[in-house]
Amino acid sequence: MASKQEKIKQRIEDYIRDSGIGQGEKLPPETVLAQAFQVSRTTVRGAIQRLESEGKLLVKHGSGTFITRPLPAIPSSLDRLYSIGDMIRSAGLQEDEQLEYIKRLDSCPHDIAEPMELRRQDPVIVLERTRTANGEAVAHSINYMPEQIAEAILVDGSFAGSLFQNLEYKAGVRIVGAYSEITVPSRTDLHARRLITSPQSAVLLFKQLHYDELNRQVLYSFDYVRSDIFQFWIRRNR
Structure with a gap:
């Protein structure tokens, strides 16, 4: 009842x-x-x-x-690797982005160096941006890439478009898979708070280690997504 x-x-x-x-x-x-x-x-x-x-x-x-006019849910299977842009477009929504920065760091942060099997003195390229659907912020990403692999995508401090496609066509790196850890970030997390539109809003955090066809670790991402917009599912067999 x-x-x-x-x-x-x-x-x-x-x-x-x-x-x-x-x-x-x-x-x-x-x-x-x-x-x-x-x-x-x-x-x-x-x-x-x-x-x-x-x-x-x-x-x-x-x-x-x-x-308000709520955005439609964007479904995605967890056993397939889709870019955020692909998921937004698959729902028939208008994708756009707000670039925070793309820059070179002279040394790799400790929490990135370990999963990427890099040394602390290895330089990395960092890309941070917010993704929007029909003008509304739905995801926020911070991406770390070894400079020796991704330096071709760093041009005059600007970036636009699909990161997967930029890596493939400009750097010759084709991402084929990822190991993903799904967590719920703290509500004090400043990146998550960018996406919280009401006290009831919730955000998921994907910590993802991407690898290419040679099984090289080529990209580590912190992807924050709105759980009211992105709906993830997976088939489980007994």
């Missing part, structure tokens, strides 16, 4: 549909909705929080609650 909060959540959705309120328009105040539905303001607030976690509402404290 549905809880009172779940019933009010459905009534709010019905109200939005039947009243013709559009994207960007404001929902009536909680007190008005509570009176209309003859429930407590706490019940209405809980229902609104659920709708916000689903990306259907945006609560701006001091301004009100606004109707």
Whole structure:
């Protein structure tokens, strides 16, 4: 049996549909909705929080609650290696990016050197950027590559397009697989916070060691993705 909060959540959705309120328009105040539905303001607030976690509402404290148009979920099988750009485009969304930087580091960070089997004195190229779908931030990545492999993609401090394709066509490196560790980053993680759009938002962190056709470790990535947008699945056999 549905809880009172779940019933009010459905009534709010019905109200939005039947009243013709559009994207960007404001929902009536909680007190008005509570009176209309003859429930407590706490019940209405809980229902609104659920709708916000689903990306259907945006609560701006001091301004009100606004109707949003949630992005469709982007499904992906965990047993296949897709780039973030490929996943965004496969969902029929417009992919774009915001470059933070691409630069050379004279020495490799310790937590990268070990899995990449590099020495601390080995220089690396670092690429950091935010990926968007239909103008909304959905992923943030930090990529580390050995300079001797990826120096061809470092041009005047700029970068655009698919990292996989840039490595393949400019550096002759074709990525064929990756070992991936999936974790939930701390809510104080500054990279994760870029993607948190509401208190109910959640972010997944993929720590990924990519290798090429020669089984060389060619790329280590920290990929933060919004779990309300990217949905991952895997088939398990007994």
